[in-house]
Amino acid sequence: MMQALKWAIPAVIVAGCVGYLIYSASGGATEYYVTVSQLQTQAPSGDVRVAGVVQNDVQKSGGLHVTFTEKDGTASMPVEYAGTLPDIFRPGITVVAEGRLGSDGVFHARTLLAKCPSRFSTQPYTQ
Amino acid sequence: MILGYLGAGALLAGVVMGGFSALLSFWAGWRENDVFIQVGRRGFYAAAAMTVIAALLLEVALLTHDFSLAYVVEHTDLSTPTPLVAAGFYGGQEGSLLYWTLVLGVLGAASLVASARLGARISAYATGILAAILSFFLFVLAVVASPFDLLSVTPPDGLGLNPVLRDGGMLIHPPVVLAGFASFAIPFSFACAALLAGRADAAWIAHTRRFALLAWSLQTAGLLLGMWWAYHVLGWGGYWGWDPVENVALMPWLATTAYLHSSQVQERRGRLRAWNFGLVILAFLLVVFGTFIVRSGVVPSVHTFAISAIGPWFFAFFFACVVFSGGLLALRGAGLGVASGQAPAVSREGAFLLQNLLLIGVVAVVLWGTVLPLVSGLLGTQRVVGAPYYERATGPLFAAILALMAIGPLLPWRHAGRPTLRALRWPAATALLVLAGLFVAGVRSVPALLAIPLAASAGATVVTEYGRAALKNPAIILRRRRRYGAYLAHLGLVVVVVGIGASHFGQQEKDVTLQPGEGVTVSGYTLTYTGSQQRLLSDHTEFIAGMRFGDQTLEPSRATYATLGGQALTHVAISTTSVADVYVVLAGTNDDGSASFRVFVNPLVTWIWAGGAVVILGVVLGNVGERSAAPELARRRIPITLPA
Numbered sequence: 001m002m003q004a005l006k007w008a009i010p011a012v013i014v015a016g017c018v019g020y021l022i023y024s025a026s027g028g029a030t031e032y033y034v035t036v037s038q039l040q041t042q043a044p045s046g047d048v049r050v051a052g053v054v055q056n057d058v059q060k061s062g063g064l065h066v067t068f069t070e071k072d073g074t075a076s077m078p079v080e081y082a083g084t085l086p087d088i089f090r091p092g093i094t095v096v097a098e099g100r101l102g103s104d105g106v107f108h109a110r111t112l113l114a115k116c117p118s119r120f121s122t123q124p125y126t127q
Numbered sequence: 128m129i130l131g132y133l134g135a136g137a138l139l140a141g142v143v144m145g146g147f148s149a150l151l152s153f154w155a156g157w158r159e160n161d162v163f164i165q166v167g168r169r170g171f172y173a174a175a176a177m178t179v180i181a182a183l184l185l186e187v188a189l190l191t192h193d194f195s196l197a198y199v200v201e202h203t204d205l206s207t208p209t210p211l212v213a214a215g216f217y218g219g220q221e222g223s224l225l226y227w228t229l230v231l232g233v234l235g236a237a238s239l240v241a242s243a244r245l246g247a248r249i250s251a252y253a254t255g256i257l258a259a260i261l262s263f264f265l266f267v268l269a270v271v272a273s274p275f276d277l278l279s280v281t282p283p284d285g286l287g288l289n290p291v292l293r294d295g296g297m298l299i300h301p302p303v304v305l306a307g308f309a310s311f312a313i314p315f316s317f318a319c320a321a322l323l324a325g326r327a328d329a330a331w332i333a334h335t336r337r338f339a340l341l342a343w344s345l346q347t348a349g350l351l352l353g354m355w356w357a358y359h360v361l362g363w364g365g366y367w368g369w370d371p372v373e374n375v376a377l378m379p380w381l382a383t384t385a386y387l388h389s390s391q392v393q394e395r396r397g398r399l400r401a402w403n404f405g406l407v408i409l410a411f412l413l414v415v416f417g418t419f420i421v422r423s424g425v426v427p428s429v430h431t432f433a434i435s436a437i438g439p440w441f442f443a444f445f446f447a448c449v450v451f452s453g454g455l456l457a458l459r460g461a462g463l464g465v466a467s468g469q470a471p472a473v474s475r476e477g478a479f480l481l482q483n484l485l486l487i488g489v490v491a492v493v494l495w496g497t498v499l500p501l502v503s504g505l506l507g508t509q510r511v512v513g514a515p516y517y518e519r520a521t522g523p524l525f526a527a528i529l530a531l532m533a534i535g536p537l538l539p540w541r542h543a544g545r546p547t548l549r550a551l552r553w554p555a556a557t558a559l560l561v562l563a564g565l566f567v568a569g570v571r572s573v574p575a576l577l578a579i580p581l582a583a584s585a586g587a588t589v590v591t592e593y594g595r596a597a598l599k600n601p602a603i604i605l606r607r608r609r610r611y612g613a614y615l616a617h618l619g620l621v622v623v624v625v626g627i628g629a630s631h632f633g634q635q636e637k638d639v640t641l642q643p644g645e646g647v648t649v650s651g652y653t654l655t656y657t658g659s660q661q662r663l664l665s666d667h668t669e670f671i672a673g674m675r676f677g678d679q680t681l682e683p684s685r686a687t688y689a690t691l692g693g694q695a696l697t698h699v700a701i702s703t704t705s706v707a708d709v710y711v712v713l714a715g716t717n718d719d720g721s722a723s724f725r726v727f728v729n730p731l732v733t734w735i736w737a738g739g740a741v742v743i744l745g746v747v748l749g750n751v752g753e754r755s756a757a758p759e760l761a762r763r764r765i766p767i768t769l770p771a
Contacts, residue, residue, distance in 0.1 A: 007480065010480065010481060010484060011484055014481070014484040014485060014488055015484075015488075017488070017523075017524075018488035018491050018492060018520075018524070021488075021492065021519070021520040021521075021523060021524070022491070022492055022495050022520055024519070024520075025492075025512075025515070025516045025517075025519035025520035026495075026496075026499075026512055026516055026520075028515070029512050029513055029515040029516035029519065030499070030510050030511070030512050030516070031510065031511055031512070031513065032508050032509070032510055032511075033500060033508075033509040033510060033511045034508060034509070038508065042508065044508070049511060060715070064638050064640065064714055064715070064723050064725075082638070083638060083714075083725070084362070084363075084638070084712055084714040084725045085695075085714070085715075087290075087291060087361075087362070087694070087695050087696050087697055088289075088291065088694050088695070089695070090694055090695075098513075
């Protein structure tokens with residue numbers, strides 16, 4: 001009994017620490033992952049990640065600055081971003097923009113992730 | 128066409144033989160019927176042989192451009208270089224599953240050939256479990272996600288492979304990491320077999336440990352190669368992004384790291400038996416769970432495997448594995464018992480236990496971050512965590528593990544006394560010295576001031592141990608090479624940690640747009656833009672920018688593929704100096720002749736690759752030619768008897 005207790009005490013202490021670390025670290029680091037229409041209807045506060053398809057209106061200006069429209073099935077929103085674009089960025093691909101929606105309705109993206117093709121093909125072959 | 132039929136036939140034959148082997152082996156093991164145990168094992172070899180045949184057929188189909196197969200069309204074309212056509216084998220969902228099954232079949236067969244010493248029962252049950260796992264994969268390949276599906280019309284050319292993957296890294300990273308994943312099934316099978324048979328001895332420990340080491344080494348190499356590839360090819364300046372795909376590869380590695388340490392407590396002191404079984408089982412469950420979440424698309428990831436129908440199958444398989452192994456552990460684990468005798472907290476075994484708890488703590492943190500989108504999606508709006516979550520939550524745990532790396536090896540088994548305190552003066556002094564040095568050098572980041580001195584003190588411990596041995600009797604280093612190999616691996620890890628610490632906390636980056644002749648300075652390194660040139664090639668246009676850096680010219684470039692809808696591919700230019708990598712990405716060229724760059728200065732990144740190589744070297748050197756992995760136990764003939 002004493003033996004079992006001896007192993008259990010450190011286990012409980014470490015588990016407690018891990019639980020606290022998870023709790024405190026997710027406090028400021030959790031973001032909502034939404035689609036464009038969800039963002040517009042729910043308007044969660046803070047930074048969010050928004051997934052959508054890049055439309056045909058990509059405008060580049062002044063080197064690294066870019067604006068485009070991101071759209072899901074129903075809703076669309078303008079996105080503004082400054083930085084290096086992912087290699088596969090082009091109209092038609094799905095991107096995940098991380099940032100926040102401004103009061104002007106423009107989404108100011110801090111980072112832009114493209115879905116990385118973990119496969120050889122560009123699209124499935126359809127006949 | 129014919130290759131497609133033959134391949135599908137081989138897979139189906141494999142399913143039948145694997146299923147037969149599984150059922151027969153369980154029955155024969157239970158009845159201890161030696162003849163049928165033998166037959167069951169041969170059934171596994173036959174199923175493995177069918178997997179090899181299927182794999183060869185797929186490779187032949189790829190290399191001969193057999194475009195009647197959908198898989199060949201979707202993953203290669205006539206212009207793809209031959210090595211990359213061959214790599215198409217594991218480039219897609221179906222092929223990578225076949226590759227995985229191939230590794231499972233071949234390594235599984237090898238583990239069974241060597242399993243006779245473990246006793247008929249364990250060997251038979253292990254055959255049964257391995258055959259069941261192999262059959263599951265072959266079934267998924269034959270029925271759900273077949274690489275041998277035929278197209279009704281054979282197109283003249285394939286779709287080709289994505290430019291991002293047209294890289295030499297494609298030839299080495301995926302096969303190593305997938306082999307690592309597949310090999311975790313072997314220790315799992317032998318652990319469950321021992322629980323089923325109710326018996327495990329020193330030979331079993333040695334056998335399981337050997338294959339756990341193999342899986343661990345492959346996974347270590349796979350993780351490092353993945354980091355190297357991401358850093359050199361993807362051009363975002365980093366090597367680890369806490370993406371679900373990376374996380375699911377890290378978790379089984381952490382669990383197996385824990386096992387490789389705690390198994391020593393079992394070897395030396397006969398303790399932690401149930402815990403060790405649990406760790407081996409956990410590693411495999413994490414592999415299966417990771418495969419499920421990554422390949423079914425249930426969590427958002429920057430990597431997207433084609434979403435296919437395998438998700439529910441893998442979930443069912445995961446569920447079956449949890450019930451089977453969890454049930455076994457619950458039924459048998461309680462009877463494993465704890466050896467009697469003193470076990471003070473401050474001792475080698477105490478250090479191992481704490482290290483294990485901390486590693487499992489890291490697994491818990493990473494697992495929670497990975498499944499949060501899944502859990503929160505079920506309850507409401509999907510939520511995700513980014514890198515800051517992982518860094519904040521795992522940082523303190525990793526720091527504690529580093530401290531244990533400094534202290535643990537100096538603690539004696541059973542109890543620690545005054546001599547131990549004296550031995551600790553070297554690592555403690557090193558930590559203080561490095562801390563002072565960093566402070567004087569102007570480092571003010573608290574995590575860096577914690578991580579690097581702790582790593583240095585862990586390094587000092589290794590040097591102390593080698594020094595002690597060299598003073599007493601240098602031959603002992605060779606004779607007890609498993610121990611000193613492990614210390615070498617610790618030293619390698621220390622180098623990796625310093626590299627990660629320096630590049631993580633010391634990275635500088637700058638976005639600039641430059642006219643030819645203009646320069647930029649990032650953390651003391653000056654680069655001058657000399658102009659760009661355009662090169663027209665058959666399927667893409669390439670812009671190459673010249674950046675003068677000292678007496679060399681870096682040439683970051685950006686290719687645009689018109690055939691792929693204008694997809695771009697950047698080539699990073701990296702110059703490695705003695706203390707940092709200067710990492711230049713060409714973000715784009717503008718109409719006025721200027722070009723935009725993102726320049727990173729990443730301190731000590733090369734330490735990560737060098738240290739990683741030392742880790743693997745230490746483990747390999749320490750274990751090659753080790754006759755018995757459990758010398759103490761074998762010598763003292765301590766049987767580990769489980770209740771039958």
